[in-house]
Amino acid sequence: MQYRRGLKISDIGEDSFIDLVTKKLISGKDVIAAAGDDCAVIKNHSKDSYTLLKTDSIVESIHYLATDSPQAVGYKAMARAISDIAAMGGTPQHALVTLILDPKSKVPYLQSIYQGLSKAALKFKISIVGGETTRAGETSKNSITISMTGTVPKDQCCFRHKGKPGQLLYVTGRLGGSLKGKHLKFTPRLKEANWLVRKFKPNAMMDLSDGLASDLPKLAKASNCGYEIDLGALPRSRGSDIKSALSDGEDYELLFAISKLKRHALEKDWRKSFGNLKLTQIGALRSSDIHSPKLEGGWQHF
Amino acid sequence: MQYRRGLKISDIGEDSFIDLVTKKLISGKDVIAAAGDDCAVIKNHSKDSYTLLKTDSIVESIHYLATDSPQAVGYKAMARAISDIAAMGGTPQHALVTLILDPKSKVPYLQSIYQGLSKAALKFKISIVGGETTRAGETSKNSITISMTGTVPKDQCCFRHKGKPGQLLYVTGRLGGSLKGKHLKFTPRLKEANWLVRKFKPNAMMDLSDGLASDLPKLAKASNCGYEIDLGALPRSRGSDIKSALSDGEDYELLFAISKLKRHALEKDWRKSFGNLKLTQIGALRSSDIHSPKLEGGWQHF
Numbered sequence: 001m002q003y004r005r006g007l008k009i010s011d012i013g014e015d016s017f018i019d020l021v022t023k024k025l026i027s028g029k030d031v032i033a034a035a036g037d038d039c040a041v042i043k044n045h046s047k048d049s050y051t052l053l054k055t056d057s058i059v060e061s062i063h064y065l066a067t068d069s070p071q072a073v074g075y076k077a078m079a080r081a082i083s084d085i086a087a088m089g090g091t092p093q094h095a096l097v098t099l100i101l102d103p104k105s106k107v108p109y110l111q112s113i114y115q116g117l118s119k120a121a122l123k124f125k126i127s128i129v130g131g132e133t134t135r136a137g138e139t140s141k142n143s144i145t146i147s148m149t150g151t152v153p154k155d156q157c158c159f160r161h162k163g164k165p166g167q168l169l170y171v172t173g174r175l176g177g178s179l180k181g182k183h184l185k186f187t188p189r190l191k192e193a194n195w196l197v198r199k200f201k202p203n204a205m206m207d208l209s210d211g212l213a214s215d216l217p218k219l220a221k222a223s224n225c226g227y228e229i230d231l232g233a234l235p236r237s238r239g240s241d242i243k244s245a246l247s248d249g250e251d252y253e254l255l256f257a258i259s260k261l262k263r264h265a266l267e268k269d270w271r272k273s274f275g276n277l278k279l280t281q282i283g284a285l286r287s288s289d290i291h292s293p294k295l296e297g298g299w300q301h302f
Numbered sequence: 303m304q305y306r307r308g309l310k311i312s313d314i315g316e317d318s319f320i321d322l323v324t325k326k327l328i329s330g331k332d333v334i335a336a337a338g339d340d341c342a343v344i345k346n347h348s349k350d351s352y353t354l355l356k357t358d359s360i361v362e363s364i365h366y367l368a369t370d371s372p373q374a375v376g377y378k379a380m381a382r383a384i385s386d387i388a389a390m391g392g393t394p395q396h397a398l399v400t401l402i403l404d405p406k407s408k409v410p411y412l413q414s415i416y417q418g419l420s421k422a423a424l425k426f427k428i429s430i431v432g433g434e435t436t437r438a439g440e441t442s443k444n445s446i447t448i449s450m451t452g453t454v455p456k457d458q459c460c461f462r463h464k465g466k467p468g469q470l471l472y473v474t475g476r477l478g479g480s481l482k483g484k485h486l487k488f489t490p491r492l493k494e495a496n497w498l499v500r501k502f503k504p505n506a507m508m509d510l511s512d513g514l515a516s517d518l519p520k521l522a523k524a525s526n527c528g529y530e531i532d533l534g535a536l537p538r539s540r541g542s543d544i545k546s547a548l549s550d551g552e553d554y555e556l557l558f559a560i561s562k563l564k565r566h567a568l569e570k571d572w573r574k575s576f577g578n579l580k581l582t583q584i585g586a587l588r589s590s591d592i593h594s595p596k597l598e599g600g601w602q603h604f
Contacts, residue, residue, distance in 0.1 A: 140442035
């Protein structure tokens, strides 16, 4: 499809653009999943595991402010990619760090960003194995891109597209209000996701980065399902209303679909293992031919 | 080391910055080489090969112009990362594409960039397996970051740091004048590098991206050597003088160090295999305690 010459990316949005440019791509036979899930999934030399690949960026004035703590900014950049590896059921391994920088950036500020990156890497046992540092264009804002590898046992790899009508939808933690500070110091749900795929094998899972209003329809669509949602049941952060829980984004919680039959054991074992972290059933996947409620809001990249 | 508060990255330059932030990083035991070579080198499940990881960015107004052909820009972004994989003796496999974009970017322009990315991927049998598209800050220029994986047989992996005094230094092709157009349509020396590591096992190798004046001292330093260079012998592109051959950068040719004993066979077999591409001995590695000639120029990232 060729769009008219003057059309801007902000007119069509990120999702349409990605659909447009990625559907013609040709992949090798070793590629299990490419664009469209939290990570790319690749066969490797092991018969038991897949390799996961992810890239994710944060941009000054979009994802953080120049006045935010640089350690927290570095931590956030790394933690976002970890959250995506977790959402596949995987374990992060290596990271490459790309800094595109205003040449006027202060060295101690950049050192502090690296301290934040290293702190997250150390905490989650990731090796930072290299990267790229280059000059941003005139008047450009800084950006930090993290490329990450991970690994996942084949039988624990959890995609977005294997949900089935009738399965229950759960979210971890509480939603909304990320801008009050959580977006800079969240804990990616790595431990919880690893536990879930090992013990309960959800059928579909993703991390909530753009807000439930944007992300839930993505998971349902990938699984060729509709959905129903109990807005009153949404676990909300202190001071957040339903709208905020749906659309603030940057929750970095897990959303997953799982068989009804596992409900009782899941909820009981979760309480035993992660008593302080909420696990809430917020709805269910339905057949794609039902009318799913339209959810307003969610983060638009353009 | 803590730098004074007001110091800018443009005051210390990229290399000092990278040294500063990467030397404290802690790596896992599976990491053979991290920052400081063309790629990171990682152990994998195979007993015969290593995994290579690379990230590389191009920024509008720095590495290309808004008026350049967008297909050529996409091609260049991919080809630069391929050149780094080649310089390790490896074969590229998967790429992730990160676009940080001015929201006013035109969709057909971006489609053309993707066509260029895809063209390079197809030519070199790389699967584009995903990526990230995000909004640049206000008044920011577009950037394209490619993260690439590759593979290399263990006994063919060619680092920068294993050169020895007395070994001969060779470059492929001709140097200088990249801005006349070559920087947008070069052929990464993948075939030649693969041939070299298979047949002649150079001791040290890198690709020339910042210009020989900047890159040769890097290879020598990594190998803990000095060097001598025959400036008159430099293979120059049409219309380029010695200064230009030394310092224009973006040659994307190979520089390697190899035992004197292999000279005759290397030069003869090279002519047979790559008759149209020059291979030139430009000098030799020397003991680190000799005085190596200071080379002026080369690309400074900040």
